Amino acid sequence: MAPDIEIYDTTLRDGSQGHGVSFSVADKLKIAERLDRFGVHYIEGGWPGSNPKDIEFFEEAKRRRFTQAKLAAFGSTRRKEVRAEHDDQVRLLIDAATPVVTIFGKTWLLHVREVLQTTPEENLAMIEETVRFLTQQGRLVVYDAEHAFDGYKDDPAYALASWQAAERGGADIVVLCDTNGGSVPAEIAEITRAARARLGGRIGIHTHDDIGLGVANALAAVDAGATQVQGTINGFGERTGNCNLTTLIPNLAIKLKLRSVPAESIALLKELSQFVDEVANVRPNPRQPWVGSAAFSHKGGTHVNAVQKLLRSYEHIDPALVGNSRQVLISELAGRSNIIMKAKELGFDVTKDTPELSAMLTRVKALEHEGYEFEAADGSLALLIRRALKEEPTPFRVDAYHVSMRSQGKASICEATVKVRVGNEHAHTVADGDGPVNALDGALRSALVRFYPDLQTVRLTDYKVRIVDSSVGTAARTRVLIESSDGTSSWTTIGVNENIIEASLQALVDSLEYGLLKKEFAAHVV
Numbered sequence: 001m002a003p004d005i006e007i008y009d010t011t012l013r014d015g016s017q018g019h020g021v022s023f024s025v026a027d028k029l030k031i032a033e034r035l036d037r038f039g040v041h042y043i044e045g046g047w048p049g050s051n052p053k054d055i056e057f058f059e060e061a062k063r064r065r066f067t068q069a070k071l072a073a074f075g076s077t078r079r080k081e082v083r084a085e086h087d088d089q090v091r092l093l094i095d096a097a098t099p100v101v102t103i104f105g106k107t108w109l110l111h112v113r114e115v116l117q118t119t120p121e122e123n124l125a126m127i128e129e130t131v132r133f134l135t136q137q138g139r140l141v142v143y144d145a146e147h148a149f150d151g152y153k154d155d156p157a158y159a160l161a162s163w164q165a166a167e168r169g170g171a172d173i174v175v176l177c178d179t180n181g182g183s184v185p186a187e188i189a190e191i192t193r194a195a196r197a198r199l200g201g202r203i204g205i206h207t208h209d210d211i212g213l214g215v216a217n218a219l220a221a222v223d224a225g226a227t228q229v230q231g232t233i234n235g236f237g238e239r240t241g242n243c244n245l246t247t248l249i250p251n252l253a254i255k256l257k258l259r260s261v262p263a264e265s266i267a268l269l270k271e272l273s274q275f276v277d278e279v280a281n282v283r284p285n286p287r288q289p290w291v292g293s294a295a296f297s298h299k300g301g302t303h304v305n306a307v308q309k310l311l312r313s314y315e316h317i318d319p320a321l322v323g324n325s326r327q328v329l330i331s332e333l334a335g336r337s338n339i340i341m342k343a344k345e346l347g348f349d350v351t352k353d354t355p356e357l358s359a360m361l362t363r364v365k366a367l368e369h370e371g372y373e374f375e376a377a378d379g380s381l382a383l384l385i386r387r388a389l390k391e392e393p394t395p396f397r398v399d400a401y402h403v404s405m406r407s408q409g410k411a412s413i414c415e416a417t418v419k420v421r422v423g424n425e426h427a428h429t430v431a432d433g434d435g436p437v438n439a440l441d442g443a444l445r446s447a448l449v450r451f452y453p454d455l456q457t458v459r460l461t462d463y464k465v466r467i468v469d470s471s472v473g474t475a476a477r478t479r480v481l482i483e484s485s486d487g488t489s490s491w492t493t494i495g496v497n498e499n500i501i502e503a504s505l506q507a508l509v510d511s512l513e514y515g516l517l518k519k520e521f522a523a524h525v526v
């Protein structure tokens with residue numbers, strides 16, 4: 001069934017311009033795949049004309065299949081006085097080979113005159129010709145009207161003329177952008193209605209959260225007839241961020257009863273939010289609406305039964321609808337179904353009648369209390385489930401290790417010693433590295449490849465460290481996420497400890513153990 005509102009995700013482009021956010025190409029691919037599974041309609045992967053990383057992303061993306069979402073490359077209209085087909089930046093958009101191309105152009109005469117330093121007529125030609133060139137190349141074109149609202153307020157007739165130019169060129173949709181984020185809902189609604197009255201095609205909305213109205217403004221536009229909303233997961237984006245899709249999507253589905261992403265995805269919203277935070281290595285915002293850990297937390301204190309009755313009257317929805325949970329009363333049932341779902345995803349046959357299920361749940365809860373977070377660490381979760389199901393000795397054990405550092409002139413060198421046991425055999429190795437984790441990894445690996453030559457192909461591809469909120473436990477803990485790859489698939493493992501080296505070793509051990517056992521697990525683990 002066609003959606004009422006299309007969701008256009010720009011986490012990987014506008015969101016990556018956010019404060020403290022930096023995605024590698026591998027991060028971007030992981031997020032794109034996750035967004036596709038979640039069911040957004042468009043994924044804006046990046047701006048190939050602005051950086052080589054985004055060109056590489058689109059090269060890699062050519063080899064992937066997206067089943068629900070259409071991938072979009074982002075760029076701008078041609079430069080002034082250059083034919084669209086001769087503009088390098090426009091050519092890069094074609095080279096990205098995406099089904100959708102989104103280009104932005106100027107609505108506001110102030111920008112036309114002062115920033116582009118061209119004539120109003122040339123700006124209209126730039127818009128129309130670029131859109132036409134791209135549609136002639138078989139692309140579906142989304143036209144982002146930059147500063148649409150400020151431009152309209154300044155000169156409504158010119159603003160409309162610029163949007164009509166995009167429509168004449170063949171744009172599939174004209175998206176009104178509140179680029180500076182300073183408009184209020186009533187203005188957004190009024191101008192969106194005016195655009196609807198004058199344009200023939202569909203209208204979308206792209207808002208920013210500069211005055212805390214990103215989502216409200218998008219909803220005002222929807223109310224006025226916009227059928228596509230652009231935004232980012234967790235509201236990542238420049239300055240105070242973009243329209244937060246993690247807030248917008250449940251508002252559309254649950255409050256306004258409008259179809260956007262598949263209904264079954266709504267319950268995966270918290271998971272998606274956590275996943276994107278983990279990949280971005282950003283501390284989740286506990287006060288985030290709908291999906292924050294505090295969104296349904298209650299300061300209890302009274303008798304449990306009474307609180308449970310009372311809670312319903314203090315909750316606007318059942319938190320499970322968005323995959324969240326009540327903080328004071330963690331639902332035992334929700335926990336179980338989460339594990340069952342995860343286990344199935346990882347290729348294990350676990351049902352609600354599996355006897356080991358409650359042991360798994362207890363273990364996961366105990367570890368989460370210590371600061372573990374399995375949302376982005378499927379490798380470690382797979383091992384945890386496997387350990388509960390199979391009473392097999394682990395393929396190896398680390399009996400002892402030692403890490404030291406010395407400085408030599410300007411350089412510092414780390415040395416790690418590791419004692420490993422495999423069955424009844426022992427190995428004792430030493431390795432240098434440019435950091436303690438690198439040295440530890442080297443020592444562990446050289447001890448193990450003698451027993452398991454397959455490990456030669458396993459490489460550590462990413463390493464992320466975060467301090468876990470100290471209010472959770474007594475002392476601040478360090479959470480380490482390690483991503484590894486053997487060239488055919490990749491997996492992420494986790495370690496948590498007060499000591500960063502110990503946390504890293506845990507994640508390394510899981511990484512290598514997973515590498516040895518991965519044949520048993522489903523192929524899509526990331």
Ligand SMILES: [Zn+2]
Pocket residue numbers: 014179206208242
């Ligand atoms: Zn923007």
